[in-house]
Amino acid sequence: MAAASSNQQSNDGTGRHLDQDTAQRMVDEAIQAGATYSEVRLVSNQNTSISMRDGQVRNAISGLDVGATLRCLVNGSWGVHSTTDLQALTSQVEATVNLASSVAQRRAKEDSAVELADIPISTTDVHWRSKKDIRDISMQEKVEVLEEFDSFIRTDERIVSVNTGFTDEHIEMELTTSEGMDRAWSFQRTCTNAIVTGRESGEVASYRTRVGGVGGFEAVESVDLQQVGISATESTLRILGAERSPSGKMTLIADPDLTGVYIHEALGHPCEADLVAAGDSCLDGKLGEIIGNPLVTVIDDPTWQGGHGSFPVDAEGFDSKSRTLIENGRLMTFLNHRETAAHFEIEPNGAARAQDGLHHPLVRMSNTMIMGGNHEDLDDLLEGIADGVYACGSRGGQVDTGRGSFQFAAQEAWRIRNGELVEPLKDVSVSGMTLSILKNVDGLTKHAEMASPGFCGKGQVVPVGDGGPEMRIQEALVG
Amino acid sequence: MTLMPEDSCQRLLDGCQRIGAVADTSIADMWEVFAIQSYGAEVEIEAGKVSLAGGGGEGGFGLRILNQGKVGFAYAANSEDSQRLVDAALSAASLVPSVEGFEFPDDEGETKMSPMWDTEVDNVSPEQLMLQADSMLSICKDFNPIAVITGGGISASCTAGALLTSQGISTSGMRSSHGGGIQVTIDDDDKLTSGWSSMHSFELLDDLSPICDEAVKLAEITRNTITDNDGAREAPVVFTHGGIRSLFSNVFASSLRGEKMARGESVWSGKISESVFDNHLSIHDDGTIEGGAGSGRRDGEGKKTQRTTLIERGVLKSGIWSTRDAAEQISEGNIEDATSTSNAGRGGHQSSPYTSISNFILSSSQGSNSRDSVIEEMEDGWVVHSVMGAHTANPSSGDFSVTSSSILKVVDGEIIGALKQAGVSGNLPKAFSEGVSLIEMDKPRSIWASGSVVIPDILLRNGIRINPS
Structure with missing residues (x-):
């Protein structure tokens, strides 16, 4: 077993999506309004999704999703506000504190209030570096992975359909809390998958396989896709006669x-x-x-x-x-x-x-x-x-x-x-x-x-x- | 203060027009901009109390373009950088093979139906939702003093959507949604049983007690456990709508996709006009039902919604199609003729249109019988209220092997007790091919389970194997 943290590099900022001063002001404002704890957490996900059917690309989509959540603890109860509109988040502090306060007011005496265990307060950024950053890999190179994968599978006339897919994500997270936590971290995740369908004498069978994990392009490139493809084909045909x-x-x-x-x-x-x-x-x-x-x-x-x-x-x-x-x-x-x-x-x-x-x-x-x-x-x-x-x-x-x-x-x-x-x-x-x-x-x-x-x-x-x-x-x- | 800001639809349409204007000046032959923005409030219940209240909103714009028969798609959170969006869609299209004969739909009008919008939902406050949650906690206690809502919640949301295309479609609308779902447990005598129920509507639901009733009853009926040592065997099984809906939609919504039928991926490939179901059963897909969870004036490509007969008195009539799937399968030579059945769905602004069911409805020309009479007629068999693992069913073959902890044994027409656990397996298309009876329901509920499925309780006499633990 190897620890992925061996890849980590600290204090190597990638640039925040949320202005740190603004985030700090929000959590401070929540405390002033009555919260005992507050946080602003943001996640951005830059991703690619490619789907291929029988060796032909059907969809190739690249996107960027950003969302943030303000979470406030008031008198032992939670209130949250989540949005894709980062500008609008700043105006939601008071309302979110009030929501949490309303939840707290209806808590029965016998029910315990939410408390938070202490954890180290960190301001250290952590970025797991990929060997091959997926943002540096062209869409065409990713398509070629699927074309190759597909060719290893469609090797028998009883295989009537092969659907393959490639997904990657570059994920950045930011957290600012009223306790002084202020950190960002990032990592990537890359996968490819196949759904193989076989047909013989009216019987239909399908088999799914997926490889990859946290990491850049190397998470898929390092896999023996020929072996995975052949194995998926053999399994599909075996299920047909099972x-x-x-x-x-x-x-x-x-x-x-x-x-x-x-x-x-x-x-x-x-x-x-x-x-x-x-x-x-x-x-x-x-x-x-x-x-x-x-x-x-x-x-x-x-x-x-x-x-x-x-x-x-x-x-x-x-x-x-x-x-x-x-x-x-x-x-x-x-x-x-x-x-x-x-x-x-x-x-x-x-x-x-x-x-x-x-x-x-x-x-x-x-x-x-x-x-x-x-x-x-x-x-x-x-x-x-x-x-x-x-x-x-x-x-x-x-x-x-x-x-x-x-x-x-x-x-x-x-x-x-x-x-x-x-x-x-x-x-x-x-x-x-x-x-x-x-x-x-x-x-x-x-x-x-x-x-x-x-x-x-x-x-x-x-x-x-x-x-x-x-x-x-x-x-x-x-x- | 309302959930939905004023002029939401107009602002989405304005954004669509900004993107469309850029697409118009590009090399794209056709374009289609879809926009959606949702706002909501929610209350969560955990361990018998309200644990959290929240709100928020999300949305964005999706652009699909067609350039020399090649389709490209891209999305963004706003319409400010329209040029980047158009460039990304064109770039994606360059990787995709051309589909001969594929065009985005022209405007053929829309289905007339009442708006699925309730201003009371728009005006709902988090405090109102919390009062409803308090009420549900109290009602469950009234039904059974030791019943606890261990998880679930109530939510209200308002969604604005818009679609603008180069082919003349310009439409927008709003939809509201309100509902709740709870898990109830009864932990007594070292035995813990649980039940789950949910209901949703576009209208404000004043009374959520039916889901409390259903969840508590489910937790109660499985407390009287018995053992069965007769081993695995085939037997008649009454599935409640909650017990069958996920299996039904996972298998049949997939099997009836026209593209899968044309490509040999469906158990019903090549069986159009053949008998595939018991001869009194029909399945329709109907996006025009007033108030249906999957209803709308148009589908995800802007085509007027319709009712499509998929299986009529047991005979396979058609599959469901979107415009792209139909053109592709003709172009690839897998089928001679196919047209959209207005079944293009959208998974939000991040998703290109795909073929999916709207309201998927099972009916019988023989009508239905009371549950008691069906159980009495069954003599020996089982009643299954819920299953675990419906998502592991094989949608290509219809084979499934799931587990139930809500299974009751029927002997001589009477329920004698519950098993702690049993395997439930079979082939769903075969089980529906003969010996099926539908059971009367007060009001069939349209339930989202891989789509909107309207199905009553049902007796399957053949092909189901029960494997008691």
Whole structure:
């Protein structure tokens, strides 16, 4: 594991979008109007989006989105104002303070006021430099990546359609707070993806793949797209001829992609302290308890180099750092932001993220991984399994954090019989209950890796990474 | 003070004209400027209390140009740097192959419908929203003293939009929106169950108690859990509208896109005029319904909205099309004839028009039966109120494998209890091909789930496999 922070350079300003004096005046004005804390946070996103179908460009769009949010804490309650009109923001201070004051007035005596845990007050800028700044790469060069990617996929007449996409973002964030925080940070994110559709004898199958992460053009250029393309084609054709999934409780082995989605859905979301505080997590009251097999150690690390969910500084100005959520089966902490760190009286760990400048921060994951275990490789995990399923690739998942139930779906799978991978399967999904299935993990391969880039929705959509080793679960509900 | 500033539409049209004037002097053959600006207020509820109040606004301008059959798109937050916007769109067009026969639509008028605008929403104050939130917290407690709204909120917004094109379309309008959504949990006896509900309208909703009722009931009905040791099996399933809507729209809104059908990407490719659904079922897409969540006078390209029959009494009649998709598929030789069905959607000013459903409506020529009579007739089966993982359904094949924690077991025509969790899987097109009954609803709600979907509760007798945990 390498830390992306090795790339960081400080005090190398890129020029602020929001005048610092104006921002300072706004947060000061809010304090004078009665706020105990106020902040102005701005996010600008300079981006490119290219879509291609069967080797032909359909859309090539470059854009710049800028949004800012004023957030005020008054008598322990929040008021916010978000806008793309930066000039108009300055006139909203009093109204936003009044909003927060109204929320505070209706708080019942038995309900606790919002407090913020202390974090270091920084005025240091952080800029993660890309090896190949996406702003220096022409649209044509980006198109050529897709043309090449496409050519590696359309190699069989049963492939009826190939949709590829390229996205990049140069993200700049600025934060000025009434506590004296005044900093800017920036980073880039680059990805390419493909959706491959195959057809044979009336059957249709599709397969999705995505590569890339935080970084410049190198995040895609360094990937062996030929291998990714060939693999996607082979998977699509295999799904075309695959049998439907068996149903029932059985032994499941998940590949790193699916292991990542599993840990994101089943454990990561219930670990988000805002959900725990809201009474919507099955992990409420379980800090310090053994909740999984001692084999299981889980980290969430926004500093992971190239991870899709990496960031240098969280949305409240806290320098990002790795967090251990589960260590040898024991729940160590919740992912938190300042409000929830104070609520649970735990160390702040910088998990505040917002979709953009128009949304306020929530507690979110970054790159979530199960660490490697003791099994040498897949063959080692397969040994002794009379009947089971080996599931690969993710079609996504979902969780009910309160009940502790979750579901995730695989892109393709194989039936395991007598320790061997036999017939291919399609439409495999796995579901279970967080608190029981974490104890049913009984095998992890030594090598853990970051899986395909993903996105997470929780009212706001943010990029995330996840992954792990190959993982064996007993008594998984396969459908 | 109103949410929407005065003259918002006119200011957007003025901006469109500034950009259009620059585009007119460029080499572009045709141009189309779309502008949108939204203002809103919201109140969030968390852990049984109002946790945050906020407001704000966002918007911008999107420019699509056509130059020698090549389409380019660019967007900006304002209309001040029109030349940069036009240059960016032209630059993008230079990368795109020419589409023979593609032209932006001419002005063919617009559907006459009542404005989807309520001045009461425009006049709503954050304090009013907070009072509504207080009321919802109180109503849930009245329904069940230990029910807690753990998340959700109420919002009101007003949006102005404008479209100006070189082909003579000049239109603008405003739309209001008000609604709420809540998650309710009941945590008692070491057992936590939850329920979710939401409702939205362009009119100010005076009474949000129906969503409190629905969410609390969902949390209550799954508390009496039973075990089922009979293993995975196919069985008749009643899906409530909340249980089926996401699967239905994820699979069928995609399968019925004309472009996907023409390109062999749909399970229904090559099946026009063939029977694909149970012979009493029809699907229409209708952008002209008064008050529908997906209704409007024009679509995202400015074409007059319409009602399109997609499946009629089980027979596949048509797909949905935007102007560009139709021209492209003809140009590529995938289909002989196709025209826009006024299904061009917009994802805001940052998005070029794309094909999407407006109001997607399932109906039956056999009418519908009461829920009780359908469950009684089903004898043994299941009732599914919600599913997790509908987005993982395969839109190309219609295969799905999801999970439900809101599933009730029916024996001898009576609900006997809930399972803690079960897998629900099958192939949706096959499940809808026979043995389907629709169930009466007091007032079918138009619900956004990958588009506006109007679907009642429904019985699927075949092709659904339940896998109890």
